[in-house]
Amino acid sequence: MLCKGWGYRFFVLPNGRRQIFNFLLPGDLFPLTSISEERFSFSVDALTEVHILGFRRAEIKRRLALNSSLRLKWTVGVAREARTADELLVVLGQRTAEERVGYLMLHLTRRMSALGLADKNRYRFPVKQAHIADMLGITSECVCRMLSRFRKRGILDLSNGYLDVLDFVELERIGSPKNWT
Amino acid sequence: MLCKGWGYRFFVLPNGRRQIFNFLLPGDLFPLTSISEERFSFSVDALTEVHILGFRRAEIKRRLALNSSLRLKWTVGVAREARTADELLVVLGQRTAEERVGYLMLHLTRRMSALGLADKNRYRFPVKQAHIADMLGITSECVCRMLSRFRKRGILDLSNGYLDVLDFVELERIGSPKNWT
DNA sequence: CGATCGGTTGATATGAATCAACGTGCGTGG
DNA sequence: CCACGCACGTTGATTCATATCAACCGATCG
Numbered sequence: 001m002l003c004k005g006w007g008y009r010f011f012v013l014p015n016g017r018r019q020i021f022n023f024l025l026p027g028d029l030f031p032l033t034s035i036s037e038e039r040f041s042f043s044v045d046a047l048t049e050v051h052i053l054g055f056r057r058a059e060i061k062r063r064l065a066l067n068s069s070l071r072l073k074w075t076v077g078v079a080r081e082a083r084t085a086d087e088l089l090v091v092l093g094q095r096t097a098e099e100r101v102g103y104l105m106l107h108l109t110r111r112m113s114a115l116g117l118a119d120k121n122r123y124r125f126p127v128k129q130a131h132i133a134d135m136l137g138i139t140s141e142c143v144c145r146m147l148s149r150f151r152k153r154g155i156l157d158l159s160n161g162y163l164d165v166l167d168f169v170e171l172e173r174i175g176s177p178k179n180w181t
Numbered sequence: 182m183l184c185k186g187w188g189y190r191f192f193v194l195p196n197g198r199r200q201i202f203n204f205l206l207p208g209d210l211f212p213l214t215s216i217s218e219e220r221f222s223f224s225v226d227a228l229t230e231v232h233i234l235g236f237r238r239a240e241i242k243r244r245l246a247l248n249s250s251l252r253l254k255w256t257v258g259v260a261r262e263a264r265t266a267d268e269l270l271v272v273l274g275q276r277t278a279e280e281r282v283g284y285l286m287l288h289l290t291r292r293m294s295a296l297g298l299a300d301k302n303r304y305r306f307p308v309k310q311a312h313i314a315d316m317l318g319i320t321s322e323c324v325c326r327m328l329s330r331f332r333k334r335g336i337l338d339l340s341n342g343y344l345d346v347l348d349f350v351e352l353e354r355i356g357s358p359k360n361w362t
Numbered sequence: 363c364g365a366t367c368g369g370t371t372g373a374t375a376t377g378a379a380t381c382a383a384c385g386t387g388c389g390t391g392g
Numbered sequence: 393c394c395a396c397g398c399a400c401g402t403t404g405a406t407t408c409a410t411a412t413c414a415a416c417c418g419a420t421c422g
Binding site for chain 3: 393395399402417418422
């Protein structure tokens with residue numbers, strides 16, 4: 001479990017390309033679903049200094065077996081994770097570069113706000129353009145162009161390791177197809 | 182639970198575009214993860230005549246709480262589903278149209294074989310090119326071109342509602358980046 | 363002080379989308 | 393029983409979004 005800092009979960013293809021599945025924020029138990037697997041089929045890396053808490057698979061399983069309210073939480077978490085994955089699939093399958101970047105920024109901003117880690121929609125943003133690109137299936141140059149487009153339009157500003165969302169409503173318009181989920 | 186026939190799980194965006202998340206084959210309990218949700222965030226449709234078995238959420242939950250071996254099966258299923266979703270994310274994020282189509286054909290062929298529903302890599306294939314396109318994030322015209330490319334190369338033949346994999350090894354080369362999973 | 367990393371920008375290339383037309387089989391209604 | 397419409401697949405021409413390639417900048421660091 002990630003207690004402090006940022007991380008990401010990803011997979012590297014033999015050809016060197018990398019797909020990032022999600023970013024890990026404080027409180028994330030990385031892949032909830034993997035407690036039943038001996039070996040992970042993905043890698044995890046840190047973007048900042050992190051604090052983590054390790055649990056033994058057996059221990060988690062034991063507690064889940066005994067504690068039904070914990071089990072409920074776990075189930076809910078698994079469902080949320082599945083929904084997020086579906087959302088990313090929609091983004092990768094159906095949306096343009098601009099919308100992809102908008103989606104990710106919106107998604108992260110919402111999560112950070114929910115965690116109380118954002119100060120008026122401004123927060124520490126240790127993610128590099130290359131990471132954004134590798135999550136969204138576009139190149140880092142393209143990410144750069146989209147970000148400067150957003151900056152020019154006064155929607156958000158990403159610089160010096162901080163993201164500042166200036167026009168949240170507009171970001172929602174771009175990044176969250178009205179009737180999702 | 183789908184007992185007989187083919188189905189698919191998908192989401193339709195406000196603009197009419199559709200993202201298909203996966204195809205449902207006999208034995209599939211559609212989204213395992215959704216037992217904890219009141220409302221589904223996706224739709225399901227049939228591709229053929231189907232037989233389905235309905236379960237009440239409460240009933241499933243009750244059984245899962247009591248029966249630990251059932252719970253194990255469920256957990257394993259959830260993990261498998263998550264891995265499949267990750268795989269599709271990699272495909273959508275990092276691969277070309279040809280590889281996408283190759284991946285899907287390979288994936289379905291493996292599943293059908295495992296279910297004993299394929300006869301020497303030939304099986305009923307009720308999926309239209311439009312469905313393939315909507316799952317892989319490409320257009321149906323593009324799917325058509327890729328399929329005829331495969332046909333010309335003697336890798337597979339999809340016609341009259343049947344898929345015939347003629348060169349499984351080559352299909353694996355195209356559709357399964359050597360060191361996945 | 364040079365090297366490296368991340369970001370930026372411009373020119374060009376390209377894979378896939380789009381648009382358009384046509385074919386074929388099939389079901390349905392006249 | 394034929395004719396029409398419709399769903400699906402196919403193919404070609406053109407366009408367009410994004411990749412690729414290349415150069416450069418500023419900050420940081422050893």
